[in-house]
Amino acid sequence: xxxxxETKYLPNYLEYQxxxxxxxxxxxxxDHKRIGLLYFYSMMTFFLAGVVMGLLMKFExxxxxxxxxxxxxxxxxxxxxxxxxxxxxxxxxxxxVYGNFFLPILIGAKDVSFPRLNLMSWxxxxxxxxxxxxxxxxxxxxxxxxxxxxxxxxxxxxxxxVAAVTGAFILGFSSILTGLNFVVxxxxxxxxGMGWLRMPLFAWSLYGTGWxxxxxxxxxxxxFLMVIAERLLGIGFFDPAIGGDPIxxxxxxxxxxxxxxxxxxxxxMGAITEIIPTFARKTIFGYTAIVISSMAIAxxxxxxxxxxxxxxxxxxTSRWVxxxxxxxxAIPSAIKVFxxxxxxxxxxxxxxxxxxxxxxxxxxxxxxxxxxxxLGSLATDIHTHDTxxxxxxxxxxxxxxxGFAFFGALHYWFxxxxxRVYNTKVANIGLLIFFIGFNMLYFxxxxxxxxxxxRRYYDYLPMFHNANILSTVGSWILAIGLIIIxxxxxxxxxxxxxxVDDPWDGKTLEWTTSxxxxxxxxxxxxxxxxxxxxx
Amino acid sequence: xYSGASNFVTATDTxxxxxxxxxxIFLVGITAxxxxxxxxxxxxxxxxxxxxxxxxxxxxxxxxIPTILVLVMFFYGWAGYSPMRNAPKDAMKIRATxxxxxxxxxYENGIKTDTLYVPLDKAVALxxxxxxxxxxxxxxxxxxxxxxxxxxxxKMWFIAQKEGKYELFCTEYCGLSHSYMFTxxxxxxxxxxxxxxxxxxxxxxQAEAAKTPGVKGKQLVQMNGCIACHSVDGSKLIGPSFKxxxxxxxxxxxxxxxxxxxxxxxxxxxxxxxxxDDVVKGYTKGMMISYKEQLSEAEIAEIIEYLKTLK
Numbered sequence: 001x002x003x004x005x006e007t008k009y010l011p012n013y014l015e016y017q018x019x020x021x022x023x024x025x026x027x028x029x030x031d032h033k034r035i036g037l038l039y040f041y042s043m044m045t046f047f048l049a050g051v052v053m054g055l056l057m058k059f060e061x062x063x064x065x066x067x068x069x070x071x072x073x074x075x076x077x078x079x080x081x082x083x084x085x086x087x088x089x090x091x092x093x094x095x096x097v098y099g100n101f102f103l104p105i106l107i108g109a110k111d112v113s114f115p116r117l118n119l120m121s122w123x124x125x126x127x128x129x130x131x132x133x134x135x136x137x138x139x140x141x142x143x144x145x146x147x148x149x150x151x152x153x154x155x156x157x158x159x160x161x162v163a164a165v166t167g168a169f170i171l172g173f174s175s176i177l178t179g180l181n182f183v184v185x186x187x188x189x190x191x192x193g194m195g196w197l198r199m200p201l202f203a204w205s206l207y208g209t210g211w212x213x214x215x216x217x218x219x220x221x222x223x224f225l226m227v228i229a230e231r232l233l234g235i236g237f238f239d240p241a242i243g244g245d246p247i248x249x250x251x252x253x254x255x256x257x258x259x260x261x262x263x264x265x266x267x268x269m270g271a272i273t274e275i276i277p278t279f280a281r282k283t284i285f286g287y288t289a290i291v292i293s294s295m296a297i298a299x300x301x302x303x304x305x306x307x308x309x310x311x312x313x314x315x316x317t318s319r320w321v322x323x324x325x326x327x328x329x330a331i332p333s334a335i336k337v338f339x340x341x342x343x344x345x346x347x348x349x350x351x352x353x354x355x356x357x358x359x360x361x362x363x364x365x366x367x368x369x370x371x372x373x374x375l376g377s378l379a380t381d382i383h384t385h386d387t388x389x390x391x392x393x394x395x396x397x398x399x400x401x402x403g404f405a406f407f408g409a410l411h412y413w414f415x416x417x418x419x420r421v422y423n424t425k426v427a428n429i430g431l432l433i434f435f436i437g438f439n440m441l442y443f444x445x446x447x448x449x450x451x452x453x454x455r456r457y458y459d460y461l462p463m464f465h466n467a468n469i470l471s472t473v474g475s476w477i478l479a480i481g482l483i484i485i486x487x488x489x490x491x492x493x494x495x496x497x498x499x500v501d502d503p504w505d506g507k508t509l510e511w512t513t514s515x516x517x518x519x520x521x522x523x524x525x526x527x528x529x530x531x532x533x534x535x
Numbered sequence: 536x537y538s539g540a541s542n543f544v545t546a547t548d549t550x551x552x553x554x555x556x557x558x559x560i561f562l563v564g565i566t567a568x569x570x571x572x573x574x575x576x577x578x579x580x581x582x583x584x585x586x587x588x589x590x591x592x593x594x595x596x597x598x599x600i601p602t603i604l605v606l607v608m609f610f611y612g613w614a615g616y617s618p619m620r621n622a623p624k625d626a627m628k629i630r631a632t633x634x635x636x637x638x639x640x641x642y643e644n645g646i647k648t649d650t651l652y653v654p655l656d657k658a659v660a661l662x663x664x665x666x667x668x669x670x671x672x673x674x675x676x677x678x679x680x681x682x683x684x685x686x687x688x689x690k691m692w693f694i695a696q697k698e699g700k701y702e703l704f705c706t707e708y709c710g711l712s713h714s715y716m717f718t719x720x721x722x723x724x725x726x727x728x729x730x731x732x733x734x735x736x737x738x739x740x741q742a743e744a745a746k747t748p749g750v751k752g753k754q755l756v757q758m759n760g761c762i763a764c765h766s767v768d769g770s771k772l773i774g775p776s777f778k779x780x781x782x783x784x785x786x787x788x789x790x791x792x793x794x795x796x797x798x799x800x801x802x803x804x805x806x807x808x809x810x811x812d813d814v815v816k817g818y819t820k821g822m823m824i825s826y827k828e829q830l831s832e833a834e835i836a837e838i839i840e841y842l843k844t845l846k
Contacts, residue, residue, distance in 0.1 A: 071711050072819075146708050152685060153668040153710060158821035240686025246669060247684065280576075286589035311671060312682045313689040316620045320613055327605035331598060338597040339589075341565060344572035348584040351577065359573070363566060370558035373605070377554055377612025379547040382619065383678045386671060386706035450551075452675025454706040457714040461702070535586055 010523060012419075012516040030115035033517060036101030037417070038122050039092060046088040046129065051482065053081040058441070058475040061468050064460055074458040075144040076159070080136065082147030083164060087171050088129050090402045091260060094267035096125075096178060098409050099206045101417060103182060105510040106200045108191025108528060110520040113184040117177055124174035132167030135160040146456060148257075151238035151249040155230055162228055169224040172217045175263070179213025182206050191509075193528035197291070200508050200532040201284065204291050205270025208298035212259045212266075216302070220256035223249070247312055254305035262301040264398055266294060268405030269336055272358045275412050276340050278506045279355035280347030283533040286339040293332035300329040310381045319378060326376035333369055337362060352504065353427040357408030360435050364404060368396030371446060388457075389449020392442045400438065407431075407485065415500040419515040420492035427488055434481025440474025508532050540701065541677035542694040546615035548678075553611045557604055619679065622692035626658035633663075633670035633683045633705065635824070636712040637760020646735040647758045651703060651720045653695050654728035660692040667824055671707035674720055682707055695722040711773060711822065712763060752841025755834050759826065767845055773822050775815050781842045787813040788820075803842070804835050 011017075013033045020028050029035065057077055060067050069077070100118065104111050112118050136142045139160030145153055154161050186207050190199065199207075226237045227249075236242035238249040277284045284290065306314060306322030340362055349355070371393040374380045384390065415421060444467035449455075453464045460468070500515040513522055537548050575581070629651070630641040640651045653659045663672055665683035672691065673680040681691045705716035723731060756762055756777075764773035775785070783798050789812065796802050796813060805812060807830060810823035830838075 071714070075708075075711065075713075144710065150669060150708070153708070156668060156821075157710065158819070240684075244686075246686065280584065281578075282584040283586050283588055285587060286594055289589065289594045311680050313684050313687060319616075323612060324609055327609045328602075330605055331601050334601045335594070335598060337565065338593075341569050341572070342587075342589075342593065344569060344576060346581070346585040346587065347572070347576045348581050349573055349577050351573065359569065362569065366562050366565065370555075370562060373554050373558060373608055374551070377550055377608055378617075379543075379550045379612045379615025379619075379678070380554060381612070382616060382680050383547055383551075383675070385680055386673075386708075452673070452702065452704065454673065454704045454714075456708040459714045461717075535584060 010518040012514065012518050014419075014516050016519045028119075030111070030119050031519060032100050032104050032111050032115065032118060033417075033521075035118050035122055036097050036099075039096040039100060039125070042122075042126060042129070043089055043092060043097060046084050050081055050084040050089060051479070053077050053084070055475055055479060057081065058472045060458070061460070062472040063468075064462055064465060066459075071458040072141075072144065075456075076136075076142035078456060079143050079146050079164075083132055083143075083168070085398075086147050086260075087132065087168055088125075090264040090398050091171075091175060092125060092178070093264055093402050094271055094406055094409060095182070095206055095209055095263070097406075098202075098271060098413060099178075099182060099209075099267060102413065102510055103185060103203055103206055104189065105513065105517060105521050106203050106508055106532075107186060107189060107194055108509050108522065108526045109185065109189035110522070110525070112181050113188055114181050118181055121174045121177040121181070124170055124177070128167045128169075128171035128174060130167070131170055132164055135163035135167065139163060148253060149224075149227060150253075151227065151230075151244070151246045152240065154227060155239050162231055165224045165227050169221055169228075172221045172224075175213045176217045179210035179217075181210075183210035183214065186210075191526050191528050197288065198528055198531050201273040201287070201290055201294075202267070202270035205266045205273070205294050208294045209263050209266045212263050212298055212301065216256045216259040216263075219252060220260075223252040223256070226252075247309070247314070250309050250312055251305070254308045255302075258305040258308065259298075259301045261394075261397065262297055264402045266297060268361070268402045269294070271405045271409040271412070272340065272361050273336075274508065275354050275358040275408055276343050277533040277535075278412075278504050278508075279350045279352060279358075280343050281350065281505070281535055282343060282347040283531070283535055284339070285342040285345070286335075287531065287533075289335055290339055293335045296332040297329060300325065300332070304329050307376055307381070310378060311385045323376055323378050323381075327373070330369065330373060330376070337366060337369075350504070353422075353424050353431065354408055354412035354504070356428060356431055357404060357411055360431065361401065361404040361408055364396055364400030364435075364438065367443075368393060368400050371396060384449050386455055387449035388445040388453045388455055391455050392445035392449060395442045395445075400442070410489070412504070413510070414489065414492065415495075415503045416510055416515045416517070418492070419495060419500045421495045421499055421503070422488050422492035426484065430481050430484035430488055432481070434478055434485060437474050437476070437478030437481050441471050441478050442474070444468070444471040444474070507534060538676060538697070540695065540697045540699075541674075541679065542696060543615070543619060543678045544676075544696075546618070550608075550611040550615045554608045557608065619692070622660040622690065623658045626660035626692055627654070629653075629659060629661050631661045631663050631672060631683070632666060633672065633709075633716075634666045634760055635668065635710055635763075635822075636705070636716040637763040638672075638703070638716070638718045639758050639760065642732070642735075644732070644736040646732075647754075648735075649757055649760070650718055652728065652731060653720060653722055654725045655695055655698055655722055657725065658692060658694050660690065663689040663691060666829075668709050669707045670705045670709050670716070673704045673706040674701055675704070676701040677720075680706060695720070698722050698724060715763065749837075749841035749844040752837040752839070755830070755838050756841060759829055761838075764822070774818060777842055778845050780845070781839070786816040788816060789813045800836075800839055803839055804832065807835055807838075 013031050060069055060074055141159045143159045143161045143164045229235050230237050236244045238244040238246055304326045306318055307326045310319055448464055448467045502511040628643055632639045639647055641647050663681055663683040665685045670683040677693050679691055679693050681689050699722055701720040703718050703720050766772050766776040767778055769776045769778040780798050784795055786793055787796050807826050811820050814820045
């Protein structure tokens, strides 16, 4: 900007020195942008560890029989892979990193409503992670229950379930407090003139997510406490041998864990909704419809948990009611896909890496969604339930959905966050390889499930061999793509001016501030007099 | 697809065809439209975008059409599933018991097997029992699956419509050897089935066979799933192999202390009733549950006779 000489220099959030300097400055920060990066670095560490575990599991499955590990190790590994990916990566996911970094900027605020609570949420996250991981090294060996901790197996196994469950309980608080913080921030801190229907759609998706975090997470918290109490004191909530009910555990677990899928996917959809208009140079098609569909997903998502239990021996009535409700929750997701596609119509599309990530997201998310219809329908779920089909489905949603959106958002906001420019050609090549590997890894699992291969299988019959080879080779291609993507971002060069301040000609508020953003985001709080995507 | 192996295959596979068919049409259609837009409206071909804020008509159209389609899918899913809940009254009853990590099928005349034998073209109703954790009985070719939940009895029924052998898997993760917990369904024509059934329940024949030492014990060991974890050929599975075990001296861990025991009648009885009291060194504690409810002392004596024959 030309007025540089007139305004006093304002330090950006990376160079700002408060009471503490260096690392201590980061560990005591209450700046939402720094907290966003604290989440980013810790989550990326856990994500990459989870990827390595996944690769080891896929390698073990390249052939029938033992390759590199025994059954107990494998069972511990898929448990740890699930715990790491679900609780440490995708649940905080897009919301904790980009929500923290961008929500206040997108609504024209200086920070979230409760900055210190925000820092505490990160500490709870780290504490929870340490306790979860301590289960690997303490007690009687790594938990082997799967991330679902189904009773009564989780009550009978000799492995260190208590530590893992305690860690997940603590992580729940981190999630609840982040949700609370975001909801209050949106109610209280929108810039002057920013009515609810002028909020960017990423913010709206965080609003829906925040309410799910607030209302659903306590249920899994108390459920985990009941598991701990049962293991330590033999109370008898869930173990039928002492008068409990294992189905009760499944209800309680899924009353949270199904809405949790929307905690994972809603912010991802929100991030994609930011990317598409920017690169189509066009306002979003059907703003209100997208807002309503986000809220509808958040609301209806509470009432579909029973579809995880179609074979559990639930009553016939509850099976068809849950099936019907499950089909209804598919509709708002379809509406979003239609609106994204319609936004491209008569646009002026600037094909850049974030846009290609968004398009890839829509494609893999559609496959995830359509395969979900197979699982929501009763007769077809009976056949595919607890088979490799389910594993393929939720990896298409959670990795294909949330994971692709996470990397898409990273490529979109990278210049803003770090004031660095990455090589777009290498980014595209990385994405292409990653995309091919992803589909080769997970698509064969649909086939394996349809021909009857159960999930959580350490070893398998020869009839399942060929598709497993394809899947394992896919995992290697995916890993190569991921390495290219990450190395490319590491090698991004420093830059200043428009190329990082507003590289994509975006219209939302984060593109009006400098890169990296200054402490408290804006020199002056902006006044908003139009919708978020006015081109 | 449409193999007709059971009475549920056609309706289930129709639901698959309807759902996957509609899905593929939409997936291909939307992807093609998206790619066409990206090509047609690229910056190069369309330098200035036209601002369109939305269309209520379109929003209504693309809400109503998917709603109708998902209701159609729901209907096919429900229609395929609904008959699975109502077993005919005259169905042949079999009691299926799952435990870590083996199956046992008990017929109306009391015979027990580890393979599920069923007659062709006759309704079979299974009572699903688990004695430890949750298992799930899954016969992919028949399109049936239902969890076996300890403390309650779930139900399943089907009519096998094609002779042959089919895989039967456990699909609910149940611990260490979950992936080895499978067996077979053998579908026999009614006549052959009847012959097998009569042979198995012929008491004089069975009594004759039982005179040979170890024969009865061998049956008990197979039916109770012992050999899922204890091999008879010396190979190391989850527990020590049965081969040559009788009379051997083993190092066991009792209350965290190591001691030596001789595998005699008394030790074998304790190892079956209180398996976690003395765990053989090198094996994991807690893998085996007590068989106090399942095996009488007389039956254990038969098992010991069998173990003596495994040299």
